[in-house]
Amino acid sequence: MLQYGTFEDTTFLLNARGWVFVDVHHQYVVGLASIRKGLRYIGVLRLRAPYASYADYEVGIKGEPIEFSTDEFLSWTATASFPLLPSSEAAEVFVKLRVHSHLDEDSGDWQARPAAELHATNDKRHMIIEEEPPAGAWPVYKGASFDLWNPDTGEYYAWADPAHVVEVLQAKRRNQQRNARSPFSAFLPEWASDPATLPCRSPRVAFRDITNRLNKRTMIACLIPASTVLTNAAPYLVFPRGGSEDEAYLLGVLASIPLDWYARRVVERHVNFYLLAAFPIPRPGRDNPLRNEVAEIAGRLAAVDDRFSEWAMEVGVSVGSVAAGERDELIARLDAAVALLYGLDEDHLRVIYSTFHEGWNYEPRLSAVLDHYRQLAPLAAEVSM
Numbered sequence: 001m002l003q004y005g006t007f008e009d010t011t012f013l014l015n016a017r018g019w020v021f022v023d024v025h026h027q028y029v030v031g032l033a034s035i036r037k038g039l040r041y042i043g044v045l046r047l048r049a050p051y052a053s054y055a056d057y058e059v060g061i062k063g064e065p066i067e068f069s070t071d072e073f074l075s076w077t078a079t080a081s082f083p084l085l086p087s088s089e090a091a092e093v094f095v096k097l098r099v100h101s102h103l104d105e106d107s108g109d110w111q112a113r114p115a116a117e118l119h120a121t122n123d124k125r126h127m128i129i130e131e132e133p134p135a136g137a138w139p140v141y142k143g144a145s146f147d148l149w150n151p152d153t154g155e156y157y158a159w160a161d162p163a164h165v166v167e168v169l170q171a172k173r174r175n176q177q178r179n180a181r182s183p184f185s186a187f188l189p190e191w192a193s194d195p196a197t198l199p200c201r202s203p204r205v206a207f208r209d210i211t212n213r214l215n216k217r218t219m220i221a222c223l224i225p226a227s228t229v230l231t232n233a234a235p236y237l238v239f240p241r242g243g244s245e246d247e248a249y250l251l252g253v254l255a256s257i258p259l260d261w262y263a264r265r266v267v268e269r270h271v272n273f274y275l276l277a278a279f280p281i282p283r284p285g286r287d288n289p290l291r292n293e294v295a296e297i298a299g300r301l302a303a304v305d306d307r308f309s310e311w312a313m314e315v316g317v318s319v320g321s322v323a324a325g326e327r328d329e330l331i332a333r334l335d336a337a338v339a340l341l342y343g344l345d346e347d348h349l350r351v352i353y354s355t356f357h358e359g360w361n362y363e364p365r366l367s368a369v370l371d372h373y374r375q376l377a378p379l380a381a382e383v384s385m
Helices: 054-060 070-074 088-098 162-176 189-193 244-254 257-266 273-277 289-302 306-315 327-342 346-354 363-384
Strands: 005-014 029-037 044-051 066-069 111-115 138-141 158-160 204-207 221-224 236-241
Touching: 044 054, 044 070, 066 070, 066 088, 088 257, 088 346, 111 244, 111 273, 158 162, 162 189, 204 244, 221 244, 236 244, 244 289, 244 306, 244 327, 257 327, 257 346, 289 306, 289 327, 289 363, 327 346, 327 363, 346 363
Parallel strands: 005 044
Antiparallel strands: 005 029, 044 066, 111 236, 138 158, 204 221, 204 236
């Protein structure tokens, strides 16, 4: 379509209270597309924000649409996914975020790729479906088994016998490494051949596949403990290149409001691998003080107990070091550091927080983030000199 014409106008409608279609889910977004064929029209496409009522639509349709160059648009994802941008100011922030590298790019220092472990249906024969765990069994995680900075909610999908599931996962990994599209194909054969290197034996970053851009948070990522197995509802990240400190840094970015705001522009019901792989991630050098700030804060928030002691040592933080009254301040500081790494200014932050979640009282959190932003801004200026 974009090679021989364009989307002259694409208008998105949020079906709130069924104002578009009564019998369609009230959180679904509907797209109305006007398509124009002809080589003289290529190069530009136009978007209009998701309108949550007919009154909003009537007002919005009279204004000018947001315009993007086709080349810019096609660089955002491998599938030409349309972002949902509520205003021209939001579009400016989106473009500012999008200049950064895709998550799955190999920066030289580190590389991360999404992977899935056991399929909840197809691999059920490898699980123990019982309320009480057999002696020595490992929990099988689903998406609800973890939350932001909470590696274990106590809700599990099933249990697994360690000896059996390790054998199954090792066979899967060795088969998948031969597939160029597999995340394991980027690893050395020696690594894939060694059962001791199976991801389930170490802490790792997992994320919820099933989500909603209208929830309080869309991107739910967390460092989960070793000796756990994951269903396809809880994919995880493998690092063909990089270490625990890189893992902590990426976790900090994924858990931040600036990244989650971006996710809410492109995610509807699932954090699909192709969407996640295209998430823009800042790639500062390992000597960047803001990068180190993000890794340290994320490491402290993630290493909640002794299950993460070895990982915490590699990151350079202490286990259980976050006091009860310190958590909110650390999270605000994390958001500020990530915003600076993205190159956002204070006006960009106000757009992000004011459009993040309809009806939330964002002012106190934004105020805390701006305080830390101003404290950390000299570090950003120092790096850019």
